[in-house]
Amino acid sequence: MIELSKSVSKINSSATITMSALANKLKSEGQDIISLSAGEPDFGTPKHIQEAAIKAIKAGKTKYTNPDGMPELKEAISQKFITENDLKYEATQISVGTGGKQILYNALMATLNPDDEVIIPAPYWVSYPDMVKLAGGSPKIIKTASENNYKLRPNDLRASITEKTKWLIFNSPSNPTGAGYTFKELKKLTDVLLEFPQVHILTDDIYEHLTFGNFKFVTPAQVEPKLYSRTLTCNGVSKGYAMTGWRIGYAGGPEKIISAMRKIQSQSTSNPCTISQWAALAALTGKKDFILENKIIFQERRDLVVKKLNGINGISCPIPDGAFYVYPDIKQLIGKKTQSGTVIFNDEQFALSLLEEENVAVVFGAAFGLSPNFRISFATSTHELQIACDRISSFCARLTN
Numbered sequence: 001m002i003e004l005s006k007s008v009s010k011i012n013s014s015a016t017i018t019m020s021a022l023a024n025k026l027k028s029e030g031q032d033i034i035s036l037s038a039g040e041p042d043f044g045t046p047k048h049i050q051e052a053a054i055k056a057i058k059a060g061k062t063k064y065t066n067p068d069g070m071p072e073l074k075e076a077i078s079q080k081f082i083t084e085n086d087l088k089y090e091a092t093q094i095s096v097g098t099g100g101k102q103i104l105y106n107a108l109m110a111t112l113n114p115d116d117e118v119i120i121p122a123p124y125w126v127s128y129p130d131m132v133k134l135a136g137g138s139p140k141i142i143k144t145a146s147e148n149n150y151k152l153r154p155n156d157l158r159a160s161i162t163e164k165t166k167w168l169i170f171n172s173p174s175n176p177t178g179a180g181y182t183f184k185e186l187k188k189l190t191d192v193l194l195e196f197p198q199v200h201i202l203t204d205d206i207y208e209h210l211t212f213g214n215f216k217f218v219t220p221a222q223v224e225p226k227l228y229s230r231t232l233t234c235n236g237v238s239k240g241y242a243m244t245g246w247r248i249g250y251a252g253g254p255e256k257i258i259s260a261m262r263k264i265q266s267q268s269t270s271n272p273c274t275i276s277q278w279a280a281l282a283a284l285t286g287k288k289d290f291i292l293e294n295k296i297i298f299q300e301r302r303d304l305v306v307k308k309l310n311g312i313n314g315i316s317c318p319i320p321d322g323a324f325y326v327y328p329d330i331k332q333l334i335g336k337k338t339q340s341g342t343v344i345f346n347d348e349q350f351a352l353s354l355l356e357e358e359n360v361a362v363v364f365g366a367a368f369g370l371s372p373n374f375r376i377s378f379a380t381s382t383h384e385l386q387i388a389c390d391r392i393s394s395f396c397a398r399l400t401n
């Protein structure tokens with residue numbers, strides 16, 4: 001039997017993807033599963049974007065492009081950064097990859113050496129620590145607290161920076177909590193970062209367009225222009241444009257990092273799908289009214305889910321500022337017994353028992369580095385969300401001491 005690499009043995013499969021796949025498998029076997037595990041919009045890709053892709057195919061735009069994106073798309077991304085984020089990135093400072101995921105991975109592969117530390121506030125998106133490990137670095141996790149709405153505090157950031165810190169990974173609105181940093185809150189963090197020139201900022205802005213109420217999205221290099229030269233601003237079309245399967249993500253940042261990322265891509269995947277690049281161009285340059293329409297629907301669902309969950313004894317659910325997740329705290333349910341006698345000794349057991357007894361798939365908090373919680377993606381029809389919350393409620397009502 002072949003011996004696997006040391007780096008692959010240090011990582012797990014993505015828990016979000018594993019949970020979604022399990023839910024899909026059970027569904028295909030005929031079980032009445034409601035899956036709240038997948039972090040992807042349930043809306044279809046808008047028509048004008050689909051049509052741009054079909055047009056590209058028919059016009060023969062089916063060949064390789066530059067490894068890190070075609071000039072037309074880089075130009076559109078450059079414009080997007082100017083108009084939406086007040087950031088100026090030339091084409092040579094832009095990288096397009098196969099999803100935001102590949103962009104983040106390339107950036108870490110391009111910059112990490114053994115011993116380099118990467119600060120990751122928890123709860124975090126499941127892939128960050130494992131990507132850091134794959135790239136040979138060490139994740140340094142800072143736990144946040146529900147009292148602070150799961151946001152990183154400036155003093156905690158300062159206390160965890162060492163000589164070896166290379167990156168801070170920043171994600172607002174956050175997966176899995178939906179917490180968003182206001183200008184003022186982010187400024188306090190960027191003030192700390194100004195004190196430490198060795199630290200770079202990898203900001204994951206993928207949920208930029210999914211914000212609620214009065215929350216206004218801002219990104220680190222916009223809040224503190226002095227950090228521009230050490231920030232990699234990452235984004236993509238998956239979430240805001242309902243284009244998860246098209247696989248287009250991008251970043252703007254220092255030319256040195258961008259060229260190293262290009263080198264990696266030229267030796268691994270080559271260019272992201274050409275047809276998807278034409279579709280992403282249509283997304284970034286075309287009409288955007290659907291973004292607002294989708295946001296209104298997501299906000300209604302958020303309000304429904306938060307209200308329903310907070311009505312359940314033992315569950316406490318903060319109100320997210322953006323994205324399409326809630327991350328309720330289930331401290332009070334740990335140690336209780338299900339009707340079949342299983343002890344809910346941690347959040348993973350909670351998720352497993354909920355799936356077994358009520359056919360509702362959620363992702364357990366341990367996968368995101370902060371327990372005991374679970375994540376619900378409310379990118380699901382309002383009808384299904386209602387039924388799922390009722391099932392969670394009856395599951396919890398049956399728990400005994």
Ligand code: PMP
Binds near residue numbers: 039206237244247249
């Ligand atoms: N960052 C975060 C926080 C995410 O939730 C996701 C979703 N998979 C991604 C990046 C990557 O998305 P994609 O690769 O589809 O662009």
Ligand code: GLU
Binds near residue numbers: 017037126175
């Ligand atoms: N980002 C989504 C999620 O967190 C998609 C799955 C993944 O890439 O992890 O569920």
